[in-house]
Amino acid sequence: MANVISSGFGSLSNSLLRANRFYEAELYSEAVQWYRKAMEEGNVEATYRLALCYFHGTGVYQDEQEGIALLRRAVDFGHTRAAYELGTIYLRGELVKQNLSEAIRLISLAAENELADAQFDLAICYHNGTGVEQDDARAVQLCLAAAEGGNVNAQFTMGINYDEGNDVEQDYAKAAEWFSKAAEGGIGIAYCYLGDYYEYGHLGTPDYALAEHYYQAGAELSDAYYLYALGHKRLAGHEGPADEKQAAVYFRKAADMNYPPAMYELARLYRLGLGGLEVDVETALDYCTRAAQMDYTPAQYTLALTYDNGDGLEQDGEKTIYWYTRAAENGHADALNNLGYCYDIGKYVEQDHRKAFELFDEAAKIGAPIAMCNVGIFYEFGKGVEQSYEKAVEYYRMAAAQGYANAIYRLGLCYENGNGVAANAVEAFRHF
Numbered sequence: 001m002a003n004v005i006s007s008g009f010g011s012l013s014n015s016l017l018r019a020n021r022f023y024e025a026e027l028y029s030e031a032v033q034w035y036r037k038a039m040e041e042g043n044v045e046a047t048y049r050l051a052l053c054y055f056h057g058t059g060v061y062q063d064e065q066e067g068i069a070l071l072r073r074a075v076d077f078g079h080t081r082a083a084y085e086l087g088t089i090y091l092r093g094e095l096v097k098q099n100l101s102e103a104i105r106l107i108s109l110a111a112e113n114e115l116a117d118a119q120f121d122l123a124i125c126y127h128n129g130t131g132v133e134q135d136d137a138r139a140v141q142l143c144l145a146a147a148e149g150g151n152v153n154a155q156f157t158m159g160i161n162y163d164e165g166n167d168v169e170q171d172y173a174k175a176a177e178w179f180s181k182a183a184e185g186g187i188g189i190a191y192c193y194l195g196d197y198y199e200y201g202h203l204g205t206p207d208y209a210l211a212e213h214y215y216q217a218g219a220e221l222s223d224a225y226y227l228y229a230l231g232h233k234r235l236a237g238h239e240g241p242a243d244e245k246q247a248a249v250y251f252r253k254a255a256d257m258n259y260p261p262a263m264y265e266l267a268r269l270y271r272l273g274l275g276g277l278e279v280d281v282e283t284a285l286d287y288c289t290r291a292a293q294m295d296y297t298p299a300q301y302t303l304a305l306t307y308d309n310g311d312g313l314e315q316d317g318e319k320t321i322y323w324y325t326r327a328a329e330n331g332h333a334d335a336l337n338n339l340g341y342c343y344d345i346g347k348y349v350e351q352d353h354r355k356a357f358e359l360f361d362e363a364a365k366i367g368a369p370i371a372m373c374n375v376g377i378f379y380e381f382g383k384g385v386e387q388s389y390e391k392a393v394e395y396y397r398m399a400a401a402q403g404y405a406n407a408i409y410r411l412g413l414c415y416e417n418g419n420g421v422a423a424n425a426v427e428a429f430r431h432f
Helices: 014-024 028-040 044-056 064-076 080-092 100-112 116-128 136-148 152-164 172-184 188-200 208-220 224-236 244-256 260-272 281-293 297-309 317-329 333-345 353-366 369-381 389-401 405-417 425-431
Strands: none
Touching (some): 014 044, 028 044, 044 064, 044 080, 100 116, 188 224, 244 260, 281 297, 297 333, 317 333, 333 353, 333 369, 353 369, 369 405, 405 425
């Protein structure tokens, strides 16, 4: 293979021109015949396009392995886009065994030939250390080249880089330039950044009218995350009071696009009767359940609490445990603690102190002070674990350092009784 690869288009042969015309007329079988003829005549662009036909089953029976073989042939004759496509296949490891070194080699070839998509993907590899040594400076360099080459994701990323000062000097003006390009390319959240810049005066005197213009422009793109973010902005308000009714409109639009955080916020508005909505427990439960089923952890925890407390509906122990468990599996500290409490007292489940201890301990490691205190209690009384006053004091201190009142009190008892520490009436009184 040549060390330097070309764009791969070359001159458009008569066969390739005919193939393209058939393809544009949606006469795909005829297009494939002429792509094959052009390939046999040595046209590398025809080889690449024929590969795409096999990948998508256009005019031929879908055969991804034949598509890969044709991509390799196109790469051997110096086709830039084919090198990039084949590199991403090796990078993902979906149709072939993953081969990061080959992926980086092929994507680098395309990037060296100034293919913006390849430059951006290679930037991501350097940022994450995928197949190459992690190098954020190199990642930014490649990202900038991709952005200048027209890759809208790279343009948005460069906006973030200048906004946050990621391996470049923070510069809101340059960030705004890249966000503007990304917004023009259809990335809705870029409008949100531009709106923020004018709202909060990052580019000079705040301009609330222009900020609103950008917020509305982004909303018209119907990007779910953007609509959700805009809903939160309406809740917070700009110069004037919060606009809960408009927030509800944006949350509903995002929820209709199956965006779980928006479903969760809409559920909260229905539950509390905010945003011009009447209190509707059933609709709130429906939105919360949909978000939870899509693995949105806050919704899973809220759903568990709702069934646990019978908040507006009948208590349901089975659903309580199910949703506490789902949220706990996602690392939700309060869910872990509450599930531990259920096992501690045998609520909805068979009592199991060891299981309770393990759940409390996991929540404590995440940083929940209530769980730290519960671990301390289990060590103090030897519930589900070998008794250790010293360990109990250790956990009480961790929870007390976060201001958890019961841990402070229990630490005082340890000083009063000399459990795990030397008895000290003064220290006991201070904690009480």
